[in-house]
Amino acid sequence: MAEPTGLRELKKQRTRQAISEAAIALFRESGFDRVSVADIAAAAEVSKPTLFAYFPTKEDLVLHRFADHETEAARVVRDRAAGIAPLAALRWHFRDGLDRRDPITGLNDHPEVLAFQRLLYGTPALVSRLHGYLARGEAALAAALAETGTGDDTVAGVAAGQIIATQRILATRNAAEMAAGRSADDAHPGAVARADTAFAILEDGLAARL
Structure with missing residues (x-):
């Protein structure tokens, strides 16, 4: 049977x-x-x-954790509630990740997570392959943004690139603070403030287009 x-x-x-x-x-x-x-x-x-x-x-044995998040930004855009702008949905999703200490935001001080970060960023082969995951996530987000009615693949592509880069920069900064010994709870207010500032910059530049 x-x-x-x-x-x-x-x-x-x-x-x-x-x-x-x-x-x-x-x-x-x-x-x-x-x-x-x-x-x-x-x-x-x-x-x-x-x-x-x-x-x-061999690299996939480590990087599958990022692959699981590859289309996350695109899903956030597609699944957002009616009347919510794409950038607003992405901003609050990232903020929620900070509150939950989601490792993808970099704001997680669990020893296992810190050890994983050291392995990842201390291995050139893994860092090199990571860019591929980010690129595919960017392409997925661009496709989702194009579906929102921008009518312009160039705008969607540029916006997706800026959004993915912003999330990466924020996560890298948070991870660096964790690696330096700060606790996630102590670093949380600063991480939230940086996220709000970064997404406000995006909104100032992209709001008229998205």
């Missing part, structure tokens, strides 16, 4: 998580470049073909 679809998906999610966690633990212990795919497969107790079925490249 075949397993129900929901149970199969749950098992796949658990396998994916177990592989990623095993990989990140090894990377943190020995360094990204010193760990082989065979090492990871053995630690996760799966075959190499199974590992590659979940993660096509």
Whole structure:
């Protein structure tokens, strides 16, 4: 008798998580470049073909956490309530992420998150691949903005680039404060103020277009 679809998906999610966690633990212990795919497969107790079925490249074992957020900005724009401008929806979504200490905002001081940040930004191969995820997120956001009625792909593309860059700059600043030893609670007011300032700048420049 075949397993129900929901149970199969749950098992796949658990396998994916177990592989990623095993990989990140090894990377943190020995360094990204010193760990082989065979090492990871053995630690996760799966075959190499199974590992590659979940993660096509070694870098994906780490960066899938960003891939999960790749189209988040586009979803925020598409799912916003009637009468809410795209920039306003994105601004409040980012503010909510700060309040929830979402790691994607950089404002999270949990030891596991800090260790992940050190691994990511201390590994050139991962930093290089990260730009690809950001570019795809930018393209998805541009498509969503174009659907709002701007009627101009150039405007949507420029706006998406500015928004994604702004979120990246804010998150990088927050992560730097966490790396320097500040607590997320202590840094939260400043992070909120910077987010408000940054999105106000965007709104001043883009409000007439979006």
